[in-house]
Amino acid sequence: MSKRVVSETLYNGYAQSFTVDKVLFEIKTEHQHLEIVETPFMGRVMLLDGVVQTTEKDEFMYHEMMVHVPLFAHPNPKRVLIIGGGDGGIVREVMRHKNVEHVTQVEIDASVVDMCKEYFPKHSAGAFDDPRLNLVIADGKDFVANCTEKYDVIIADSTDPIGPGEVLFTSDFYADEKHNCLAAGGIMVAQNGVPFMQGQEITNTYQRLGKLYKDASFYVAAVPTYIGGFMSLAWASDDETLRTQNAEQIQARVAAAGFATRYYNADVHVAAFALPNYLRQLMQ
Numbered sequence: 001m002s003k004r005v006v007s008e009t010l011y012n013g014y015a016q017s018f019t020v021d022k023v024l025f026e027i028k029t030e031h032q033h034l035e036i037v038e039t040p041f042m043g044r045v046m047l048l049d050g051v052v053q054t055t056e057k058d059e060f061m062y063h064e065m066m067v068h069v070p071l072f073a074h075p076n077p078k079r080v081l082i083i084g085g086g087d088g089g090i091v092r093e094v095m096r097h098k099n100v101e102h103v104t105q106v107e108i109d110a111s112v113v114d115m116c117k118e119y120f121p122k123h124s125a126g127a128f129d130d131p132r133l134n135l136v137i138a139d140g141k142d143f144v145a146n147c148t149e150k151y152d153v154i155i156a157d158s159t160d161p162i163g164p165g166e167v168l169f170t171s172d173f174y175a176d177e178k179h180n181c182l183a184a185g186g187i188m189v190a191q192n193g194v195p196f197m198q199g200q201e202i203t204n205t206y207q208r209l210g211k212l213y214k215d216a217s218f219y220v221a222a223v224p225t226y227i228g229g230f231m232s233l234a235w236a237s238d239d240e241t242l243r244t245q246n247a248e249q250i251q252a253r254v255a256a257a258g259f260a261t262r263y264y265n266a267d268v269h270v271a272a273f274a275l276p277n278y279l280r281q282l283m284q
């Protein structure tokens with residue numbers, strides 16, 4: 001009997017597909033279609049609304065770059081806000097920073113957290129039980145609109161701007177996020193799609209963040225299952241020097257933190273902000 005194949009539905013006419021050894025879990029939650037499948041090459045894969053969210057084999061690349069770039073760029077991050085990130089990879093990497101004293105995570109879909117705890121235990125690796133974490137099940141849009149606490153670093157690890165994630169790419173969201181939630185000297189980062197495939201997302205985000213921050217830009221990371229070339233991560237702060245630190249400055253903090261990584265290092269941190277011309281041309 002031929003094996004089932006799952007093809008991603010993010011793009012018309014171009015897709016990645018996975019041979020499926022077993023469908024481990026599938027549900028239509030209140031917010032989205034959640035599938036978790038076992039595959040021979042990437043290990044377990046989670047899809048939301050047919051779009052690959054994370055895989056066991058390559059998740060470290062994305063989660064290390066989403067977290068360690070802002071947390072080692074910030075001189076002393078104590079409070080972190082995570083929007084989305086229900087699989088637990090982001091909060092796992094944040095908790096490795098022992099100088100971080102408090103983390104609030106706002107995830108819209110409790111099913112994602114529950115199923116990823118069960119089927120991707122290495123993603124969160126116990127981070128959901130860290131006493132520093134306050135996990136809030138809510139829409140990130142509503143949270144930032146009513147937020148009264150400030151955070152040194154904000155990480156938006158959302159789905160793409162389709163379905164529940166769409167609101168997390170709007171000017172209103174970015175404005176509330178900055179005015180209500182970001183501490184002075186703070187940094188925000190957000191997953192911002194694959195520029196070769198989703199170029200308009202670069203232009204939209206750059207225009208929206210550029211109206212709110214003195215320094216808006218992007219950095220990139222190669223994540224195999226975010227197909228179409230490297231993944232862009234939006235960056236914004238009101239202090240350009242936070243983005244332009246050299247490898248020696250970053251390495252001093254990496255060494256002090258004292259933990260190993262598999263993708264991230266101080267040289268990769270600096271190089272990630274070097275953007276190719278076709279991406280720069282989208283920033284206008």
Ligand code: SAM
Nearest residue numbers: 084085086107108109112139140158159164165
């Ligand atoms: N790394 C993936 C990527 O780059 O596409 C994202 C992974 S993570 C699973 C995305 C999370 O965003 C999901 O758990 C989803 O439920 C959550 N999410 C989507 N819209 C949201 C919203 N409006 N507020 C909070 N969480 C949201």
